[in-house]
Amino acid sequence: MTVPALDELRSRITNLDSELLALLAERRALTNEVAETKISHQIPVRDIKREEQLLIRLIKHGQEKGLDAHYVTQVFHVIIEDSVLNQQTMLAERANPGSALPLNRVAFLGDRGSYSYLATQKYFSRRPGELLEIGCQSFSEIVQKVEHAEADYAVLPIENTTSGSINEVYDQLQHTELSIIGELTHPIRHALLVATSTSLDKIKTLYAHPQVFTQCSHFLAELGNVEVKTIDSTSSAMLKVSELQRDDVAAIGSEAGGNLYGLSAIRSNLANQKENHSRFIVVARQAVKVPLQVPAKTTLVMSTIQKPGSLVEALMVLKNNEINMTKLESRPMPGNPWEEMFYIDVEGNTADGPLQQAIEELKKITRYLKVLGCYPSEEISPTKVAAASALSE
Numbered sequence: 001m002t003v004p005a006l007d008e009l010r011s012r013i014t015n016l017d018s019e020l021l022a023l024l025a026e027r028r029a030l031t032n033e034v035a036e037t038k039i040s041h042q043i044p045v046r047d048i049k050r051e052e053q054l055l056i057r058l059i060k061h062g063q064e065k066g067l068d069a070h071y072v073t074q075v076f077h078v079i080i081e082d083s084v085l086n087q088q089t090m091l092a093e094r095a096n097p098g099s100a101l102p103l104n105r106v107a108f109l110g111d112r113g114s115y116s117y118l119a120t121q122k123y124f125s126r127r128p129g130e131l132l133e134i135g136c137q138s139f140s141e142i143v144q145k146v147e148h149a150e151a152d153y154a155v156l157p158i159e160n161t162t163s164g165s166i167n168e169v170y171d172q173l174q175h176t177e178l179s180i181i182g183e184l185t186h187p188i189r190h191a192l193l194v195a196t197s198t199s200l201d202k203i204k205t206l207y208a209h210p211q212v213f214t215q216c217s218h219f220l221a222e223l224g225n226v227e228v229k230t231i232d233s234t235s236s237a238m239l240k241v242s243e244l245q246r247d248d249v250a251a252i253g254s255e256a257g258g259n260l261y262g263l264s265a266i267r268s269n270l271a272n273q274k275e276n277h278s279r280f281i282v283v284a285r286q287a288v289k290v291p292l293q294v295p296a297k298t299t300l301v302m303s304t305i306q307k308p309g310s311l312v313e314a315l316m317v318l319k320n321n322e323i324n325m326t327k328l329e330s331r332p333m334p335g336n337p338w339e340e341m342f343y344i345d346v347e348g349n350t351a352d353g354p355l356q357q358a359i360e361e362l363k364k365i366t367r368y369l370k371v372l373g374c375y376p377s378e379e380i381s382p383t384k385v386a387a388a389s390a391l392s393e
């Protein structure tokens with residue numbers, strides 16, 4: 001049997017990949033048409049039943065073609081997530097006429113290549129208009145850029161699955177009139193980045209942002225004589241290493257970001273937890289309306305009356321109105337020792353009855369309550385179907 005030449009096989013793969021892309025684009029265009037129907041008939045974007053049926057059929061079909069259920073499910077989770085996010089964005093834009101800008105000026109931490117930069121690119125890739133990135137040195141600078149109308153939006157990391165909440169960002173939210181208008185989660189994959197063809201045993205100095213060191217503490221503990229230097233952002237760490245061009249220095253950052261500085265990864269998956277994700281919020285001067293067909297999240301900040309059980313009482317209001325709380329964070333109140341501000345994320349829309357009711361009730365039993373924003377939820381939980389149910393069809 002003659003074996004086809006590698007070039008020939010690769011050219012066939014290349015052609016197939018182009019066909020796949022054309023099909024994906026066609027599918028996306030169809031789902032955008034679906035969104036138009038949903039807008040005119042007030043139908044929710046997400047239809048879990050339809051997704052289940054679709055996955056069951058695809059798993060079965062895939063297995064007939066020798067593709068395992070896990071693979072098919074993973075591929076279609078990504079495709080459906082893209083479809084849902086695009087439709088949500090379309091609906092949100094319709095609900096906020098005139099909000100789409102020809103140029104989105106976005107302030108974020110660090111420079112090209114930082115995780116905030118990558119999150120910014122991801123969030124605005126679905127939105128119309130060009131993107132102008134404004135790299136900043138601190139969270140307060142980022143917030144001020146939007147407050148002073150030097151930027152239209154800010155992208156701020158708020159929590160990480162390994163290192164927890166980012167307190168400085170919560171503290172910024174306490175003092176600003178800006179509103180949260182969006183969120184996104186982005187995988188944070190830390191790699192050891194170098195500028196030369198070197199190896200781990202030669203590294204003597206390591207640059208990274210303090211948050212990154214916290215997230216990679218297990219890896220750092222294994223390193224022997226390495227001097228760890230903190231730096232204001234991941235992009236500064238990468239820039240430093242690319243400028244030094246030395247065998248004995250490295251930065252911790254994403255491989256994608258490192259590529260922008262000509263760095264290569266000699267170790268990857270450095271975070272303590274395999275699933276390391278950061279959640280970012282997007283803030284602007286103007287709050288947005290979230291259409292009721294789109295799953296919404298709302299962030300509240302409140303301080304309770306100083307008496308035993310007042311926080312429990314406030315949380316009971318949420319429970320009684322069947323509002324699901326996704327996060328509770330407390331931060332000290334400057335100037336008021338031992339008093340706390342509570343930041344609460346809930347599933348729900350401020351334009352919808354149950355949350356409106358809960359907010360009214362909370363106002364009566366708290367000292368201070370403010371809605372920091374109501375925004376489309378971008379946490380698209382994948383629909384699960386058991387492979388067995390697909391095969392029994």
Ligand SMILES: O=C(O)C(=O)C[C@]1(C(=O)O)C=C[C@@H](O)C=C1
Pocket residue numbers: 031034035045046047048050051054079080083084087
């Ligand atoms: O069929 C729909 O209603 C769609 O919006 C399309 C689609 C898909 O991409 O297949 C996306 C979201 C829904 O949850 C179900 C299916």
